Amino acid sequence: MGPFLLALAIIALSFAAQKILTFWRLTKAIKGVKFAIFFRTISFNHPGFRTLFSDRFALFHSHIPGITPGFNFSFTSKHAYFAQAGWDVLSSVNLSRHLTYYVADAALAREITSARARFPKPADFYAVLAVLGPNILVAEGDAWRHQRRVVAPAFSERNNKLVWDETARIVRDLVEDVWRRGPGAGKDAAVDVDHVLDVTVPLTLFVIGSAGFGHRMSWQERGVAPRGHSMSFKDALDVVGHTIFYKLLFPDWALRWGSPGMRRFHRAYTEIQKYMVEMVEARRRGPGEDELEERHDLFNSLLDANDAEEEEAAKLSDSALMGNIFIFLLAGYETTAHSLAYALILLALHQDEQERLYQHIKSVIPDGRTPTYEDFNSLTYAMAVFHETLRLFPPVIGIPKVSAEDTSFTFSNASGQKTTVPVPKDTRIVICTPALHYNPRYWDDPTSFKPARFLGNWPREAFLPFSGGPRGCIGRGFAETEAVAALTLLVSQYKISVKDEPQFAGETFEQRKARVLKTNVRFTTYPERAPLVFERR
Numbered sequence: 001m002g003p004f005l006l007a008l009a010i011i012a013l014s015f016a017a018q019k020i021l022t023f024w025r026l027t028k029a030i031k032g033v034k035f036a037i038f039f040r041t042i043s044f045n046h047p048g049f050r051t052l053f054s055d056r057f058a059l060f061h062s063h064i065p066g067i068t069p070g071f072n073f074s075f076t077s078k079h080a081y082f083a084q085a086g087w088d089v090l091s092s093v094n095l096s097r098h099l100t101y102y103v104a105d106a107a108l109a110r111e112i113t114s115a116r117a118r119f120p121k122p123a124d125f126y127a128v129l130a131v132l133g134p135n136i137l138v139a140e141g142d143a144w145r146h147q148r149r150v151v152a153p154a155f156s157e158r159n160n161k162l163v164w165d166e167t168a169r170i171v172r173d174l175v176e177d178v179w180r181r182g183p184g185a186g187k188d189a190a191v192d193v194d195h196v197l198d199v200t201v202p203l204t205l206f207v208i209g210s211a212g213f214g215h216r217m218s219w220q221e222r223g224v225a226p227r228g229h230s231m232s233f234k235d236a237l238d239v240v241g242h243t244i245f246y247k248l249l250f251p252d253w254a255l256r257w258g259s260p261g262m263r264r265f266h267r268a269y270t271e272i273q274k275y276m277v278e279m280v281e282a283r284r285r286g287p288g289e290d291e292l293e294e295r296h297d298l299f300n301s302l303l304d305a306n307d308a309e310e311e312e313a314a315k316l317s318d319s320a321l322m323g324n325i326f327i328f329l330l331a332g333y334e335t336t337a338h339s340l341a342y343a344l345i346l347l348a349l350h351q352d353e354q355e356r357l358y359q360h361i362k363s364v365i366p367d368g369r370t371p372t373y374e375d376f377n378s379l380t381y382a383m384a385v386f387h388e389t390l391r392l393f394p395p396v397i398g399i400p401k402v403s404a405e406d407t408s409f410t411f412s413n414a415s416g417q418k419t420t421v422p423v424p425k426d427t428r429i430v431i432c433t434p435a436l437h438y439n440p441r442y443w444d445d446p447t448s449f450k451p452a453r454f455l456g457n458w459p460r461e462a463f464l465p466f467s468g469g470p471r472g473c474i475g476r477g478f479a480e481t482e483a484v485a486a487l488t489l490l491v492s493q494y495k496i497s498v499k500d501e502p503q504f505a506g507e508t509f510e511q512r513k514a515r516v517l518k519t520n521v522r523f524t525t526y527p528e529r530a531p532l533v534f535e536r537r
């Protein structure tokens with residue numbers, strides 16, 4: 001063996017030895033469960049995954065024993081691994097430098113989400129999102145506090161009302177301009193939708209377009225670019241909304257010169273920035289004659305709040321304004337589109353629940369008028385349907401945190417046994433929302449769709465689709481208003497069912513359910529294919 005190969009072999013061996021030592025050290029560190037045997041106390045390693053790779057190794061979606069917990073294990077297995085281990089916390093040791101705990105224990109999840117300084121977000125996990133500009137989702141410490149203070153007033157009651165009104169307008173346009181007047185549509189014909197996302201994705205895009213960015217869009221609008229632009233706002237937002245992951249994966253030069261899809265994304269992203277710069281400049285010039293109406297979209301309110309900051313140093317920079325408005329799009333559009341889609345599928349599968357929702361809407365609005373934002377608080381069953389959907393299909397399947405200090409977790413299991421595990425500084429923590437939401441300690445019959453469980457008293461600590469504590473979702477009210485409005489407006493006018501297709505004629509209810517709820521995860525959970533029929537009531 002030549003000296004070069006020998007040097008290479010020594011480096012490889014010492015690398016492997018270092019990995020094995022780290023693995024051994026971490027495994028030793030997680031002694032938790034204690035048993036007293038013949039006057040001696042024996043500690044056992046806290047159960048969990050012992051694998052080569054961490055769950056972040058996206059090549060493997062499911063758990064492969066010894067190799068990886070699996071990128072999507074949290075959704076595919078729900079509470080099963082926790083039940084097997086007999087604990088609602090699992091440890092994970094792999095060849096990375098970090099110990100990880102997966103959490104499905106409600107009290108512990110609350111402890112973690114409420115202690116922002118002890119358990120911040122892992123900076124490396126979120127770094128990629130900073131390419132959009134400084135923003136509230138990735139910021140930590142003082143920078144986060146500053147941004148949240150400026151951003152929070154935009155998510156106001158007045159913005160929620162705008163969300164409602166815009167959702168109502170967009171659903172009305174869908175019904176009148178597309179479903180009742182579109183090609184092949186009779187006035188009262190049933191409407192076949194090939195995939196529910198074909199409805200919910202544009203719907204939520206239009207809502208974030210108007211209530212978020214202050215740009216009204218419609219289903220039939222053709223993409224004519226105004227002077228000075230190469231794309232209409234609608235087309236640009238559509239492209240950016242669907243393919244924003246390009247921005248997270250590739251540097252600017254690659255987007256500029258890459259595949260046609262990458263170039264289209266780059267053009268759309270540049271266009272949106274251009275539109276927003278124009279909106280900022282238009283404000284600085286003052287309102288035009290036809291712009292005297294007060295506007296409560298997120299972008300406008302964010303600019304208002306920023307202008308109102310007295311000290312120049314307290315104002316957000318232009319790039320932080322852009323970063324935040326893009327993060328609203330990234331964090332708020334797919335999550336809402338996908339969860340609304342699941343709600344419609346679940347209602348189509350469970351006709352009894354759909355009827356209950358319909359009767360409840362009728363009891364709130366007996367004269368059949370169009371529901372308004374003032375009805376929102378009374379539409380409790382629609383909200384219960386949305387919450388039950390988020391429990392069963394949380395769009396975000398893991399809430400990552402890191403321990404900022406050496407500490408410990410104490411928790412008990414279903415049989416009342418208590419344990420304490422050490423949590424060294426830099427330990428990774430993932431709150432597994434599906435496991436928490438399907439945990440039978442908190443939810444009776446957890447796999448069933450039962451919206452009524454969200455009426456009255458329900459275990460709030462075991463429901464974290466929006467995370468919780470100070471870093472909880474700032475857009476929760478936005479999403480809930482939009483979903484309740486859309487569900488109420490659609491179910492009050494249409495009976496929704498799963499489309500009968502000849503190739504699935506012989507399937508049982510369970511097979512049909514599994515087919516239309518088949519889920520994939522790309523950033524958020526989404527249904528792969530769910531054809532529905534909307535039949536006029």
Ligand code: HEM
Pocket residue numbers: 121136137138148212327328329331332333335336339394395396399400464465466467470471472473474475476478479
């Ligand atoms: C069903 C819909 C939604 C779900 C399930 C959801 C879920 C979440 C979750 C789990 C987090 C915490 C993420 C983390 O810890 O990294 C979060 C944060 C956030 N969400 Fe949402 N979200 C939804 C809708 C929205 C909407 C509509 C907007 C804005 C228009 C939005 C804006 C944000 C922002 C800005 C944050 C960061 C807050 C902070 O760190 O202070 N979300 N969301």
